[in-house]
Amino acid sequence: MIEFKAKVRVIHVLGLHARPGVTIVKCAQKFQPTELELRCLSTNSRALGHSLLSILSLGAGRDSEIELICRGPRADELLKAVRQIFESGFADGGETDEEEFANSPARNSNFRRVSGG
């Protein structure tokens, strides 16, 4: 099986956090059963592209180098799409500003506030 590999760098100030994690998993799911593996070279840890839990456990902070490995049909297309996500600096949500991100937990707590009574 042919592998497609690429190295990318995490530009975002918050590192590879939950929101881009969701974007990556959703992207990888579109290409299933093609596999995506992420290796964080700075923490020496691996993650499966279709497991958000494993991506969040990578601990990939700002400037970490990540190797992307894709295997399976249309692996090249998947690699390109995921590279795109990294190279855009996770900007597709339109929020890269540190201050704005720092505020976001409070703004997102709608659900928890309801459930908390």
Added chain:
Amino acid sequence: MGKLARVQQRHPVSSTVPESHSPDLEWSKFLTAQSRALNQIEMLKSENTADADFPAVMDGYELLLTDVYITESIKHFIFNEGMDTRSAVSKTFAEAGRRISAAPHQHLRDKTFDMESCESFLADALESEIFLEKSDQLRGRIVIVTQPTPQDIIRFHQSGVAGIVAEQGSQLSHAAILARSFNIPTLFSAHDVSKAGLHGQPAVLNAGEATLTINPSRTEVRKAEARRAVELLLNQKLKARSTNLARTKDGHRIFVLANADGPPDARSLLASGAEGIGLFRTEFLHLQNSSANDTDDSRVLFGLLAESFAPKWVTVRLLDAGGDKGYPAGNDYAQGPFGLRGIRFLLAEQKILYRQITAIIKANKHENIRILIPFVTDVEEVRAVKRITHEIWTELTAQQHTGIHYPKIGAMIETPAALFLLDKLSRECDFLSIGSNDLTQHTLCVDRTDDTFQNKFSSFHPAVLRSLKLIFDLQKNTDLGICLCGELASDPVATELLVGLGCRQLSVQPVNMPVLKDMIRQLDFTEAEKLAAKALNCDGAESVRTLLVSRHEELFDYSAGNKSLRNRAG
């Protein structure tokens, strides 16, 4: 506002037997819960389109609920470790949470994404209802019940529910009024609400407008929060005034004492305004844990309580075994409402009686502990306890125990026999207590534990009220203290009636104390006497109930946003 919780009032008998573990069944439970949780998230997403970040968070939860590591871990715990679904889910999410927080770079932990919220979707989907027995899970929840009894309401109040939605029962029912007295938002006659499968969904209950909003928007939640803040402020003011004395508008002082069940928290009882302990039940010392019935343990417990409360009374009821309470281990007597109950059991098994009285006398260093004899049907029973007390006292003083005092001794009036012996018992005793539950049960010949007759069990029955009147009338010629214990005393609907009947001491559940004291302060004794006269002449329990309920509605309105309450509190 809070998450909805469907509450099953009666626990099915079968579930007390542990089910045998079936991994396949547990796994299928998980799969069902997973798809229910995913559906619910989908629904939340479609209903919260205004918030741009919200769908992203929900997407994340969806991905975690289907995450291969999470599902494999749950599978592992179920199939290899023999866990039930709920434990497997808890353990998996706990480990997942640790795994994420163990990752380097603290800031990666996006707070919008908490594993607990994610897990709660699964946990809620796993249960379609909560049993009333698990009332500790109800804090902050809006409970959905079929038709709550007043006792259920008291339990809900104690477990801190955020609201009550009842399918059946009128807004003017006893249970509804009780709930409003506790300032719990309610919605009664909400037909078919339990069939809608709303368990676990967030909701806002507006009692003033009688609406229940499922999956409320942020604006609705904010408005509800503001309303609730005003209500909580009222509650706090009520509590803050609870340490003041309770006097009717025309100056009649009513003493409000506390009932205590387990090892009581004296400080919080005193802070909530208890003017003594009117009934300290000792069953927990003897019926649940046989190692705890040591004389020294009891002595220390009574002593600490008496010290905190001195000079206020601490009334220790001797072990009331039998009836629905059972017997200490090793005593094999037939159970039932009659038979070897209360003092009859203690006189048959005198060891416990000697131990209890010894502990009480040794602990009575502040002269404020009283002995209360349960289930008296004979003057001779009181005399026997007095003889034994004297015997122990003589022995203890001969052993040179100093600084201890002779305790006061009183009888429970809870049987027709005791009622007809009132004149003799009042001469034998230093004080009397009324147990309204047993008095009702034995006056009406209705077994309280028998469900088929539940509608016949009512302390509002004129026969019970007339018995109470007879007892309270004793106070006219003597200075005998008579304290009313039992559920009737804690019932806000009955308060004015009881005051009118001549009751001067109530021993109540601690949670009810603030509201009862507040109500007493708004009563007029002459008016209360008129109400009592009317009730005594009613034909049956139901007409008394109707009379009291309409009177209560007229006098008090503790419902949310009520103007008069706001003015009084402000």
